[in-house]
Amino acid sequence: MKCFGCPVKCGADREIYAGLCGVKGLKIAKYYLHPYEEPCISYKNGSGCIFFCGCSLKCVFCQNFELSRNSRGKEISVQELADIFKELEDMGADNINLVTPTHYLRDIIRALEIYRPKIPIVYNTHGYENIEDLKLADEFTDIWLTDLKFIDPMLAKRYTARADYPGYALPAVKFMSQKPLKMQDGKMLSGCIVRHLLLPLAAYDGVNVVKFMSGLNKDVYFSLMSQYIPCGVVARYNELKRRITKREYNTVLAAVERYGLKNVFVQDFSSAKEEFIPKWDY
Numbered sequence: 001m002k003c004f005g006c007p008v009k010c011g012a013d014r015e016i017y018a019g020l021c022g023v024k025g026l027k028i029a030k031y032y033l034h035p036y037e038e039p040c041i042s043y044k045n046g047s048g049c050i051f052f053c054g055c056s057l058k059c060v061f062c063q064n065f066e067l068s069r070n071s072r073g074k075e076i077s078v079q080e081l082a083d084i085f086k087e088l089e090d091m092g093a094d095n096i097n098l099v100t101p102t103h104y105l106r107d108i109i110r111a112l113e114i115y116r117p118k119i120p121i122v123y124n125t126h127g128y129e130n131i132e133d134l135k136l137a138d139e140f141t142d143i144w145l146t147d148l149k150f151i152d153p154m155l156a157k158r159y160t161a162r163a164d165y166p167g168y169a170l171p172a173v174k175f176m177s178q179k180p181l182k183m184q185d186g187k188m189l190s191g192c193i194v195r196h197l198l199l200p201l202a203a204y205d206g207v208n209v210v211k212f213m214s215g216l217n218k219d220v221y222f223s224l225m226s227q228y229i230p231c232g233v234v235a236r237y238n239e240l241k242r243r244i245t246k247r248e249y250n251t252v253l254a255a256v257e258r259y260g261l262k263n264v265f266v267q268d269f270s271s272a273k274e275e276f277i278p279k280w281d282y
């Protein structure tokens, strides 16, 4: 069956060959209780993350490069995915966190028909999404955890395979921002978090992201990430060979104050550490 499961709409028959997302079957690289998500997501026991392989965006600076380029991972069945939901729940996970799930949406829906966890489900996406697919995912998603990587199409063109990223991500974030916020003792049960990874020489775009956030529902959380370290295939991009500067960080932080964002997570300037990148199991 042809796949049109992401904005690329490449039409690959993934039972036979891989699409532009790089994968055919259902493939994961790790699942575990992850301690390094936002505090309301990792909470006390950790977020039950399942790291899916493949990605249609192909960011050159991807911190999960081996997964997104599909050079690691193991194929699992839909039944095994359902079993993993149950196992993570039994381990005490505070939620089930589907990391880069877009190109597996139909498999995830089938797995949830086999076993539906009683804990919140987090849809953890790069933001390059079709609204029709988000409406399908909305049926089971309690928490949207989305990137908003760029607003400037020139950055999307330079750093990803998809120059049209902002054209899909901005309406997608608006859609996700409508999820009602529900917190209990500091744990998120329902809501939306929008992440922005600040890149070197791109503080101006970070400011534009903050400005965009100020037009959304005030309950939406903004998560400013300063953990950028040179990863992936940045050798051809001189500007990406360094970490962000204090000045770039402060520029975006000042915008957060200026635009009056209410719900904000901010990583310390010193958060650029490799320990945030999990060690893959498969």
Ligand code: SF4
Residues within 6 Å of the ligand: 003, 004, 005, 006, 007, 008, 009, 010, 011, 012, 014, 018, 019, 020, 021, 022, 056, 102, 103
């Ligand atoms: S999910 Fe993969 S196979 Fe399907 S349209 Fe997107 S890139 Fe192509």
